Every structure is written in structure tokens, then in C-alpha cells.
Amino acid sequence: GNSVTQMEGPVTLSEEAFLTINCTYTATGYPSLFWYVQYPGEGLQLLLKATKADDKGSNKGFEATYRKETTSFHLEKGSVQVSDSAVYFCALSAPGRDDYKLSFGAGTTVTVRA
Amino acid sequence: DSGVTQTPKHLITATGQRVTLRCSPRSGDLSVYWYQQSLDQGLQFLIQYYNGEERAKGNILERFSAQQFPDLHSELNLSSLELGDSALYFCASSVTDGNTIYFGEGSWLTVV
Numbered sequence: 381g382n383s384v385t386q387m388e389g390p391v392t393l394s395e396e397a398f399l400t401i402n403c404t405y406t407a408t409g410y411p412s413l414f415w416y417v418q419y420p421g422e423g424l425q426l427l428l429k430a431t432k433a434d435d436k437g438s439n440k441g442f443e444a445t446y447r448k449e450t451t452s453f454h455l456e457k458g459s460v461q462v463s464d465s466a467v468y469f470c471a472l473s474a475p476g477r478d479d480y481k482l483s484f485g486a487g488t489t490v491t492v493r494a
Numbered sequence: 495d496s497g498v499t500q501t502p503k504h505l506i507t508a509t510g511q512r513v514t515l516r517c518s519p520r521s522g523d524l525s526v527y528w529y530q531q532s533l534d535q536g537l538q539f540l541i542q543y544y545n546g547e548e549r550a551k552g553n554i555l556e557r558f559s560a561q562q563f564p565d566l567h568s569e570l571n572l573s574s575l576e577l578g579d580s581a582l583y584f585c586a587s588s589v590t591d592g593n594t595i596y597f598g599e600g601s602w603l604t605v606v
Contacts, residue, residue, distance in 0.1 A: 423496070424600075482527075483539070484537040
């Protein structure tokens with residue numbers, strides 16, 4: 381079946397540090413890949429997505445590249461801010477037999493200190 | 495604002511009771527999804543509807559049921575509630591199958 385594995389947290393960083401959250405996936409067919417973010421006390425927001433191999437998704441300074449050869453979609457940001465403190469979820473959608481649901485990783489809690 | 499509206503935002507109820515969570519998808523979206531987020535289980539897919547028909551079923555308990563109405567809004571019914579049903583329940587929608595899925599802010603359910 382489809383699954384997503386992302387690096388366990390929590391991750392604590394200082395402001396302006398470099399952030400990487402690893403995400404690898406297992407899927408049949410050609411999945412679309414997503415990063416969602418959940419800020420404290422809020423719902424899930426789509427951060428970025430990529431729908432085919434070698435696509436790069438980017439938003440708010442975050443980037444992730446869809447690597448089919450390594451089945452990975454690592455999230456990166458060059459200089460984090462306190463406002464980036466949140467839980468980050470990697471997810472995939474791999475259509476099959478009328479099934480388009482998202483499968484999520486366990487989430488990585490990121491705390492950025494001033 | 496994703497455009498997906500969920501009510502109520504917070505709900506506290508007793509064990510054994512029944513509650514209904516409501517979701518209005520983004521305008522024009524035909525697919526509605528329900529997810530449960532709990533501390534021990536993470537984000538679990540419950541069920542998907544597409545244009546009024548059940549499309550896919552995940553880890554949804556028999557005590558739970560859902561439906562999507564002709565105006566495309568959806569309801570998730572949770573009955574015979576147990577303490578372990580306390581969680582954040584998300585509704586999400588997409589234009590159609592295979593498009594990006596957008597989430598509402600969730601309904602916090604606390605069972606006491």
C-alpha cells in the first residue's frame with residue numbers, strides 16, 4: 381500500500397538556521413506529493429506540492445523536489461523564522477481504484493527559537 | 495482561509511452520546527474527505543464522498559457514518575461515543591479526484 385515516512389521530531393532550531401525535514405514514500409503508480417503545515421491551534425494548510433518527478437514545489441521560502449529515483453520529497457528552508465514553528469506533514473496522493481485520498485506521514489514538530 | 499467550513503469548532507460531550515459534525519466544501523468542489531487527528535494515531539483517513547456517492551473508506555468505525563447531500567455539504571455522525579474518540583476531525587475538499595485537497599480548520603471533539 382501507499383505510505384509516507386518522515387523524520388521524527390521534535391526539531392528545535394535557532395532563528396535563521398537551515399531546516400531540512402526528510403520524507404520518503406512508497407506508492408504504486410505515479411503519486412503526487414505534498415507538504416502540509418499545521419500552526420499551533422490551527423488546521424492543516426497546504427504548503428507546497430509536486431505532481432511529477434523532478435518537479436520542485438515552493439512557497440514561503442520552503443522548497444521540496446520530487447525525486448523518483450530516491451522516492452523522496454525532502455522539505456527545506458534556508459533561513460527559518462520563529463513564525464515557522466509548526467507541525468509539518470508530508471503526504472501523498474496515489475490514485476488507484478477510485479481512491480484519491482491523502483496518506484500522511486506522522487508529522488514533524490519544528491520549534492524555532494529567537 | 496481554505497474555503498472549507500466546519501462546524502462546530504469545539505464540542506464537549508459525554509460518553510455514549512451522539513454528535514454530528516458538518517462540513518461545507520469549497521465552492522465547486524465535488525469531493526469531500528473526512529480525517530481524524532489524534533495524538534496516538536496521527537492523521538487517519540476516514541471516508542471520502544464524491545458528488546454524493548461514497549468513494550473510498552478508510553479506518554472508519556462502524557459507530558461512525560457520513561453522507562454528502564445534494565448541495566455537496568457533508569456530515570459526519572459519531573455515535574456511542576467513547577473517550578478514545580476525542581480528537582480533531584478534519585473535513586477537506588477537492589474539485590474532483592486527483593486535484594489538490596484543501597482542509598478546513600477542524601472540529602475539536604472532547605468526550606468526557
